Amino acid sequence: MVAEGTTGKRVVDEVSGWLRVFDDGSVDRTWTGPPEALFLMEPVPAFDTPRDGVTLHDLPGDPSLRLYLPSPPPPEGRREPLPVFLHFQGGGFCISRSSWFMYYQFYARLAASVPAAMVSVELPLAPEHRLPAAIDAGFAALLRLRDLARDPESELLRSVDFSRVFLIGDSSGGNLVHLVGAQAWEEEEAFWSPLKVAGGILLQPGFVRSTRSRSELELRSDSVFFTLDMLDKLLALGLPEGATKDHPYTCPMGEAAPPLETVRLPPFLVGVADRDLIRDTNLEYCEAMKKAGKEVAVVISEGVSHSFYLNKFAVDNDPTTAKRTEELIAAINDFVRRH
Secondary structure, rough: OOEEEEOEEEEEEEEEEOEEEOOOOOOOOOOOOOHHHHHHOOOOEEEEEEOOEEEEEOOOOOOEEEEHHHHHHHOOOOOOOOEEEEEEEEOOOOOOOOHHHHHHHHHHEEEEEEEEEEEEEEOOOOOOOOOOHHHHHHHHHHHHHHHHHOOOOOOHHHHHHEEEEEEEEEEEEHHHHHHHHHHHHOHHHHOOOOOOOEEEEOOOOOOOOOOOHHHHOOOOOOOOEEEHHHHHHHHHOOOOOOOOOOOOOOOOOOOOOOOHHHHHOOOEEEEOOOOOHHHHHHHHHHHHHHOOOOOOEEEEEOOOOOOOHHHHHHHHHHHHHHHHHHHHHHHHHHHHHHH
């Protein structure tokens, strides 16, 4: 249905609470959902005075990056170079910014816990920039890290071990971990040296099929942050024009995708939420990867839903969410230490 917008432009598509697409191609991403959730979408400015266990630094460029560094550093004699996380945010390829508080509160905690340097990528958003734009930006970010590894431009990066880079992404960002990881591993080691992609961490990745899975049909969403309507509409706006959810970008285990046996990939850790609408296709992906001989570890978080660890209110006030977030961070920590 076409509706009139307040500017006289016509709304031709809408994802309730999140975005409106107008007939001139412009997009309004003003949050119109519950106002009590607005704080999760507030941008966090960079800062160099430690708080929450980190300092936060902007690295302008193409693409722009944000760097979280643990602070204070470990005592002398116990300092080891920091592994690097390269983070791709979720949002169905259409919404969210890496600077939002929801990402900051979790990834600052993760960076301080491991400890590790956390680098977030500012991804282009669809429908203005449909896939593969976000994939290209993710790969370009990896190239920026390689260039920094070869010629560090800042004192900030002296403590970083670029030979242990871990791609990490939540929701659609998990798709990018698979897609960018596969693209990176197509190249020879000399292309990346001294950088190395040592692993990937996919947190409730947006892997789906055109046909509904059992979990999509039987589970009910308990959050305004992820519904079936959002899933359908965001992916329709994010995928290339005319593509369905069976596209390799969203269904790498499907018939339209390259056989997983032929795809070179680093070791993966996949986080699956027991109450996630796309739980079953997440598990299908994990089984397909294992069948193809890939190294895949799986952590299943019981009793929680999609991207539960990003909801700071739930993390602070719901014992189950708090416990599962602790367990997820511990699983990521263990995966990084083993690779």
